Amino acid sequence: MDHAATLPAAGHAETATGLNTFKVGFWVFLGSETLFFGSLISTYLVYKHQSISGPYPDQVLNIPLTSVSTFVLLMSSLAMVLALAGVQRGNRRQGLFWLFMVAVLGSTFLGFQAYEFTEFYHKGLTLQTNLFGSTFFVLTGFHGAHVTVGVIWLLTLWVQGLRGELPPERSLTVEIAGLYWHFVDIVWIAIFTLIYLLQ
Amino acid sequence: MATAEAEIQAGYHPHGRTGLWDWITTVDHKKIGLLYGATSIIFLLLGGLEALTIRTQLIRPDNHFITAEAYNQFFTMHGLTMVFLMGMPIAVALFNYIVPLQIGARDVAFPRLNALSYWIFLCGGLFLYSSFVIGAAPNGGWFGYANLSERPFSPGPNMDFYSLGLQILGIASIMGGVNFVTTIIQLRAPGMRLMRMPLFTWMAFVTSFLLITALPVLAVALFFLTFDRFWGTNFYMPAAGGDPILWQHLFWMFGHPEVYILILPAFGIVSEVIPTFSRKPLFGYAVMVYSGSLIGLIGWGVWAHHMFATGLGPIADAFFTISTMIIAIPTGVKIFNWLATMWGGQLKFTTAMLFSVGMIAAFTLGGISGVMHATSPHDLQQTDTYFVVAHFHYVLVGGTIMGVFSGSYYWFPKITGKLMNETLGKWHFWLWFVGMNLTFFPMHFVGLLGMPRRTYTYSAELNVGALNALETVGSYIMGVAAILYIWNLVRSYRKGEPAGHNPWNASSLEWATTSPPPEYNFGRVPTVRNREPLWLEGKEQVIADAQAAPGYIHMPPPSYWPILTAIGIATTFALFMTHVWWAPLIGLAATALCVMNFAFESTT
Amino acid sequence: MSMNPAAAPSSAHEAVHAHPGAGTYVVIGVILTVITAIEVAVYYIPAMHPVLAPVLLSLSLLKFVLVVMFYMHLKFDSRLFSTVFVAPLILAVSVVIGLFIIFKVLPHYQAVSALVR
Ligand SMILES: [Cu+2]
Numbered sequence: 063m064d065h066a067a068t069l070p071a072a073g074h075a076e077t078a079t080g081l082n083t084f085k086v087g088f089w090v091f092l093g094s095e096t097l098f099f100g101s102l103i104s105t106y107l108v109y110k111h112q113s114i115s116g117p118y119p120d121q122v123l124n125i126p127l128t129s130v131s132t133f134v135l136l137m138s139s140l141a142m143v144l145a146l147a148g149v150q151r152g153n154r155r156q157g158l159f160w161l162f163m164v165a166v167l168g169s170t171f172l173g174f175q176a177y178e179f180t181e182f183y184h185k186g187l188t189l190q191t192n193l194f195g196s197t198f199f200v201l202t203g204f205h206g207a208h209v210t211v212g213v214i215w216l217l218t219l220w221v222q223g224l225r226g227e228l229p230p231e232r233s234l235t236v237e238i239a240g241l242y243w244h245f246v247d248i249v250w251i252a253i254f255t256l257i258y259l260l261q
Numbered sequence: 262m263a264t265a266e267a268e269i270q271a272g273y274h275p276h277g278r279t280g281l282w283d284w285i286t287t288v289d290h291k292k293i294g295l296l297y298g299a300t301s302i303i304f305l306l307l308g309g310l311e312a313l314t315i316r317t318q319l320i321r322p323d324n325h326f327i328t329a330e331a332y333n334q335f336f337t338m339h340g341l342t343m344v345f346l347m348g349m350p351i352a353v354a355l356f357n358y359i360v361p362l363q364i365g366a367r368d369v370a371f372p373r374l375n376a377l378s379y380w381i382f383l384c385g386g387l388f389l390y391s392s393f394v395i396g397a398a399p400n401g402g403w404f405g406y407a408n409l410s411e412r413p414f415s416p417g418p419n420m421d422f423y424s425l426g427l428q429i430l431g432i433a434s435i436m437g438g439v440n441f442v443t444t445i446i447q448l449r450a451p452g453m454r455l456m457r458m459p460l461f462t463w464m465a466f467v468t469s470f471l472l473i474t475a476l477p478v479l480a481v482a483l484f485f486l487t488f489d490r491f492w493g494t495n496f497y498m499p500a501a502g503g504d505p506i507l508w509q510h511l512f513w514m515f516g517h518p519e520v521y522i523l524i525l526p527a528f529g530i531v532s533e534v535i536p537t538f539s540r541k542p543l544f545g546y547a548v549m550v551y552s553g554s555l556i557g558l559i560g561w562g563v564w565a566h567h568m569f570a571t572g573l574g575p576i577a578d579a580f581f582t583i584s585t586m587i588i589a590i591p592t593g594v595k596i597f598n599w600l601a602t603m604w605g606g607q608l609k610f611t612t613a614m615l616f617s618v619g620m621i622a623a624f625t626l627g628g629i630s631g632v633m634h635a636t637s638p639h640d641l642q643q644t645d646t647y648f649v650v651a652h653f654h655y656v657l658v659g660g661t662i663m664g665v666f667s668g669s670y671y672w673f674p675k676i677t678g679k680l681m682n683e684t685l686g687k688w689h690f691w692l693w694f695v696g697m698n699l700t701f702f703p704m705h706f707v708g709l710l711g712m713p714r715r716t717y718t719y720s721a722e723l724n725v726g727a728l729n730a731l732e733t734v735g736s737y738i739m740g741v742a743a744i745l746y747i748w749n750l751v752r753s754y755r756k757g758e759p760a761g762h763n764p765w766n767a768s769s770l771e772w773a774t775t776s777p778p779p780e781y782n783f784g785r786v787p788t789v790r791n792r793e794p795l796w797l798e799g800k801e802q803v804i805a806d807a808q809a810a811p812g813y814i815h816m817p818p819p820s821y822w823p824i825l826t827a828i829g830i831a832t833t834f835a836l837f838m839t840h841v842w843w844a845p846l847i848g849l850a851a852t853a854l855c856v857m858n859f860a861f862e863s864t865t
Numbered sequence: 866m867s868m869n870p871a872a873a874p875s876s877a878h879e880a881v882h883a884h885p886g887a888g889t890y891v892v893i894g895v896i897l898t899v900i901t902a903i904e905v906a907v908y909y910i911p912a913m914h915p916v917l918a919p920v921l922l923s924l925s926l927l928k929f930v931l932v933v934m935f936y937m938h939l940k941f942d943s944r945l946f947s948t949v950f951v952a953p954l955i956l957a958v959s960v961v962i963g964l965f966i967i968f969k970v971l972p973h974y975q976a977v978s979a980l981v982r
Contacts, residue, residue, distance in 0.1 A: 078449035087443040089946045093953030094473035100957030101481035104964040114502040129905045140894035196494040244936045255925035259908045574975045
């Protein structure tokens with residue numbers, strides 16, 4: 063950790079580490095978020111097989127459907143880095159196109175989730191039905207809320223880009239939105255394995 | 262401010278707002294620190310009044326000064342106030358004021374976020390206290406054990422205030438934690454290496470790390486409780502397969518790091534005060550840093566020592582007994598290092614020093630009784646008795662509050678430019694120290710004699726009436742001491758002796774600049790060459806830089822979006838109380854609007 | 866909360882040569898897709914069921930690491946970013962493992978030891 067003690071060489075970065083303060087703060091925030099999702103995932107695992115009435119996970123979870131939505135979210139992460147590369151290189155068209163694609167793919171993921179939730183509802187699983195329902199909906203619901211915030215954030219950036227307000231000098235705002243987006247993606251990587259595949 | 266003219270001449274432009282509006286829109290870390298400080302002192306008095314009410318009820322056996330229901334509300338609110346509305350924010354007040362000065366920064370990393378944290382904290386505190394207005398304050402203990410906190414067993418709005426109020430306060434704490442971790446990583450002056458930072462800044466760093474890691478766990482635990490109470494889920498309801506013990510695990514996973522969130526800032530203060538008034542550098546600086554960090558880290562692996570009585574089984578009991586005892590080692594190291602710092606020093610017993618030395622004594626006692634109930638069989642005898650109450654009051658009143666008192670006497674001259682009255686200060690110290698020991702020492706015996714906590718009265722046959730009367734007398738003495746303290750603050754602020762920039766001849770950077778510091782803190786950011794920049798070579802240059810006339814300095818402009826966003830967030834949670842499912846969405850929409858404005862606001 | 870334009874100025878150019886290009890991103894994307902496909906395949910192959918948990922956990926860990934290292938640039942950025950993220954992450958994983966042991970492993974162990982006694 064002592065590398066933080068070395069002084070900035072470059073004149074433009076007036077921080078003790080030479081790193082951008084906003085980016086450091088955002089990584090700290092993401093560190094905090096890991097404990098939020100860690101606690102939610104723990105609770106799901108602790109309450110696994112504890113429901114005293116159905117429907118149970120193997121009766122409702124739709125693996126083919128969720129595999130597709132998982133793929134969609136993974137591809138949105140790819141789109142996100144391509145958008146960042148575009149903005150960084152000053153390639154406005156590439157940046158805007160991929161930013162929009164991230165928002166579209168994110169919304170598609172949310173659409174899948176909405177479909178999944180309604181399907182569960184018709185199979186008799188609600189937030190109150192049993193512990194599986196409570197832990198599942200609260201965990202994936204909070205994840206979905208994070209995705210929603212991300213989609214709004216990215217659309218805001220996209221509108222800024224359309225107005226020509228995303229020159230390469232401002233690529234850091236896109237990079238940080240990207241960090242958030244990828245974080246939401248890695249949370250889903252954990253959820254997909256722990257909740258869907260390891261029933 | 263004496264330097265105002267120089268500022269204008271040199272091209273520094275103050276933002277020129279005054280009065281109430283200035284306080285509402287400020288993003289200056291020093292003003293936010295003062296807001297935090299003033300608010301938490303008010304809550305200290307409220308929590309103290311609650312404590313005196315509790316003690317008055319317990320002054321004699323079979324007393325009926327207040328009802329059992331009122332007693333439940335008073336001890337719950339006393340705990341919540343002292344932990345969330347006094348202990349944490351008063352430390353944050355000092356972090357705010359002192360840390361940027363100690364590392365040579367002009368402000369914190371995210372000044373508007375800092376203001377937002379404060380306003381969310383204030384809204385959360387007001388929300389929690391508004392419960393008294395309708396006579397339904399939280400009544401389930403500060404740890405709100407499930408399933409007593411669930412709707413069927415606590416149908417009123419009391420525990421709604423608890424679950425929603427703490428959620429609001431938690432948001433403020435996480436934001437503050439992110440802000441201070443980032444500030445300390447990023448905004449250190451040239452040469453201020455990590456291993457040159459003052460111990461107070463180090464402890465602020467560790468505390469902030471605990472804030473960002475522990476508070477999210479509480480947030481999740483509270484969300485489950487909120488969902489259970491409002492939307493009929495069964496997270497903690499055994500009838501549906503849920504497990505109330507899960508609440509205890511999540512709560513104490515937050516709750517034990519919380520203990521260190523409360524005590525590490527006090528450790529930091531003592532580590533500043535003792536060297537200053539011993540005229541010696543801190544003994545074993547590096548070991549002090551490592552032990553403080555180790556306490557924070559191991560503090561994450563001991564939570565179930567609060568749960569021995571739940572029957573965790575021999576393996577978990579053994580694990581948590583051992584891990585808890587291990588924490589005593591770095592803590593003991595700190596105590597010995599403070600004593601070694603004093604050893605052979607030119608001791609000067611100012612009020613600040615008295616409080617620090619008193620803190621070491623009282624904290625050691627609380628620490629030792631802590632090791633006693635780390636032993637799980639021992640704990641089964643002590644749990645839920647006054648022995649535990651004695652233990653954590655020695656740690657929190659003897660440790661945290663005495664540490665904070667020490668810090669306030671120490672830094673008051675920096676903050677106001679005036680010295681505090683030492684005569685009043687010494688009265689304050691001795692009354693407090695005697696009152697504290699009178700109040701809490703007998704509780705050890707009362708507890709071992711079998712008096713349970715959280716019970717509004719006791720029978721004369723228990724034979725603890727005399728000791729309880731003594732405790733109540735002690736608490737009144739503490740009340741008198743607290744009034745003396747407030748009086749001293751007010752009086753010294755009005756007509757204290759001028760302090761000069763470094764009245765204690767202390768070693769760290771905050772004493773280089775003027776008292777009170779200008780808005781931009783340092784005219785030129787000094788370059789740090791050693792651990793005691795005002796004691797060792799180069800001190801003249803450091804002081805000259807710090808007090809230099811400023812060149813062009815850009816300070817962030819004031820903003821009213823923090824307070825509006827905070828109101829939006831608090832309203833979102835408060836609207837749950839309507840039990841109309843879409844009502845919080847209105848608050849959420851308003852918050853989103855505020856957040857957008859916050860995000861797009863120009864900070865140039 | 867985080868579109869603060871004033872925070873952006875620095876490190877844009879350093880980022881450009883520090884970060885990998887579009888080609889690398891696409892390759893990582895393909896690898897992630899293949900791993901996901903393997904995961905789902907493993908789930909459907911009955912022969913794999915005895916080792917389902919270790920295999921799936923390793924594969925998702927690999928995905929996690931790839932995204933964090935390449936898409937979030939931790940492999941190329943300052944190690945400080947890794948430190949502030951990984952330290953809480955370790956705590957979070959410990960919370961999951963700790964609660965899992967307390968609720969799912971210890972009760973069985975204690976039941977067995979009670980029988981033996
Ligand atoms: Cu504890």
